[in-house]
Amino acid sequence: MEELKDNLIRDVTHELKTPVAKIEMAIDMFERSLKTGNEGVSKRGSQVHEILRNNIGRLKNSIKNILDISKLESGMELLKISLFSVDDVVKQIVREMVAAATVKGNAITILLPTGLPMIRADRDKIYQVVAHLIDNAIKFTEQGKINISARALPDALEVTVEDTGRGLDEETKIRVFEKFYKETSSAYGSGIGLAICKNIVQIHKGKIWVESQGKGMGSRFKFTLPLAENR
Numbered sequence: 333m334e335e336l337k338d339n340l341i342r343d344v345t346h347e348l349k350t351p352v353a354k355i356e357m358a359i360d361m362f363e364r365s366l367k368t369g370n371e372g373v374s375k376r377g378s379q380v381h382e383i384l385r386n387n388i389g390r391l392k393n394s395i396k397n398i399l400d401i402s403k404l405e406s407g408m409e410l411l412k413i414s415l416f417s418v419d420d421v422v423k424q425i426v427r428e429m430v431a432a433a434t435v436k437g438n439a440i441t442i443l444l445p446t447g448l449p450m451i452r453a454d455r456d457k458i459y460q461v462v463a464h465l466i467d468n469a470i471k472f473t474e475q476g477k478i479n480i481s482a483r484a485l486p487d488a489l490e491v492t493v494e495d496t497g498r499g500l501d502e503e504t505k506i507r508v509f510e511k512f513y514k515e516t517s518s519a520y521g522s523g524i525g526l527a528i529c530k531n532i533v534q535i536h537k538g539k540i541w542v543e544s545q546g547k548g549m550g551s552r553f554k555f556t557l558p559l560a561e562n563r
């Protein structure tokens with residue numbers, strides 16, 4: 333237990349320290365370029381700007397994730413339930429993320445049959461789950477394909493995010509939904525995303541799981557949300 337806590341603190345600290353160190357480095361770079369006169373200041377300026385932007389974003393994301401998981405785990409989080417269509421959520425997310433996918437040479441396709449039932453759930457939270465699965469698919473896939481699909485089962489709606497990326501071995505498949513678990517410690521991220529997804533799906537009484545044929549074979553993340561009888 334103590335060891336687990338130590339590892340956890342080490343991982344979180346690492347995750348927060350890296351972007352802070354990069355931000356400091358960018359500020360140093362900028363100060364040095366100011367001292368050496370005008371030449372090169374604007375080139376340095378845009379490099380510094382990019383480093384600052386990326387790392388502030390990374391820091392904000394990690395802090396938000398850590399706060400989100402502790403709120404969810406406290407059990408105090410109240411769901412804001414409404415009736416909505418998963419189609420709209422998926423399309424909105426893809427519009428927002430398609431640029432990030434394109435940068436990595438990944439093509440995103442959406443496969444949604446017509447007439448999917450509406451669901452009663454917390455829209456922002458379901459948005460967070462789908463966005464996170466797509467974020468991972470983009471992160472762990474190079475020059476590949478990402479498919480998002482959904483189908484109605486007799487008593488649930490099933491959503492699938494599939495990629496042709498690096499895939500998962502047996503151990504990783506078992507552990508991905510654990511808080512702070514990452515297969516490689518160097519990869520960007522705090523390893524909380526899927527733990528948040530699992531928590532959100534579970535408070536909606538759904539299930540979430542992953543399928544993969546192994547390393548290099550892509551992966552398929554799926555979750556279900558029960559369809560209320562009184563829709």
Ligand SMILES: Nc1ncnc2c1ncn2[C@@H]1O[C@H](COP(=O)(O)OP(=O)(O)OP(=O)(O)O)[C@@H](O)[C@H]1O
Nearest residue numbers: 468469472499508514515521522523524525526551
């Ligand atoms: N689509 C995927 N393909 C291959 N491996 C994946 C995929 N999604 C998740 N993983 C593995 O599961 C681990 C945990 O994922 P999770 O989303 O919880 O954390 P993260 O993406 O590393 O960091 P964070 O989401 O907190 O920014 C990843 O580090 C990676 O090893």
Ligand SMILES: [Mg+2]
Nearest residue numbers: 468521525526
């Ligand atoms: Mg993630």
